[in-house]
Amino acid sequence: MFIQVIQGKCTKQDELRAVADQWRSELGPTARGFLGGTYGFTDDDMFVGVVRFESREAAMENSARPEQDAWAGRMMALMDGPVEFHDCDDVTVMLDGGSDTAGFVQVIRGKVDDPSRLQAMMADTDLLHRMRPDIIGATLAIEDDGTFTETVAFTDEASARTGEAVEPPADVRAALDEAMRGATFLDLHHPWFESA
Structure with missing residues (x-):
């Protein structure tokens, strides 16, 4: 899997959402290798899009289409x-990556020295699901320099906030503390989704 993260300030939220809906109906059906996307705005008007493709090649092929370029120009305007665009070939999926029925999404951006430790923690889905049943899936996308984007889907925000108070085992806490040091949390209270 390949993930591209798109992030930027946008106060024209309704217009951007309309342009996104246009992509879904007009361009999405012919985008080879497109798997889906998670989108939303933070309270301070930061737009975040996490778009999934089967491969980098498929994503780049889509970007090269003239109709995609024209659509991207409308979005950028x-x-x-x-x-910011972040391209990630190193992707870990937890619990099928999430669900289009999620009521709340948190996008976490940070940097780790040892990405394999964070990946191993995400791979232990039994432990994570026992600790945090409110998490219905996630993706972890890591860039070459250790910068990561974790996209976590929750049933709803109230359950997510309750789950944050649960103290994890000491080894998990140590890994989380390392990974989340200096991380930015982007809360998408009203996310929307696309699936192929």
Whole structure:
């Protein structure tokens, strides 16, 4: 799997959502290798999109289509400033990656020295699901320099906040503390989704 993260300030939320809906109906059906996407806005108007493709090649093939380029231009015109793009070939999926029925999504961006430790923790889905039944899935996308984007889908925000108070085992706490040091948490209170 390949993930591209798109992040930028946008105060024209309704217009951006309309352009996204246009992509879903007009371009999505012909985007080879497109698996799905998770999108939303934070309270301070930060747009976040986490788009999944079967491979980097499929994603780049989609980006090269003239109709995709024209659509991207319309999207960029709605943004309030620069937009960040993060391409990730190293992707770990937990509990099928999530669900389009999630009521709350938290996108966590940070950097780790040892990505394998964070990946191993996510791979232990039994432990994580016992500790946090409110988590219905996640993806972990890691860039070459250890920068990561974790996208966590929750049943609802109230359950997520209750789950945050649960103290994990000491080894899990140590791994989390290392991974989340300096991390940015982007709360998507009203996420929307696309699936192929």
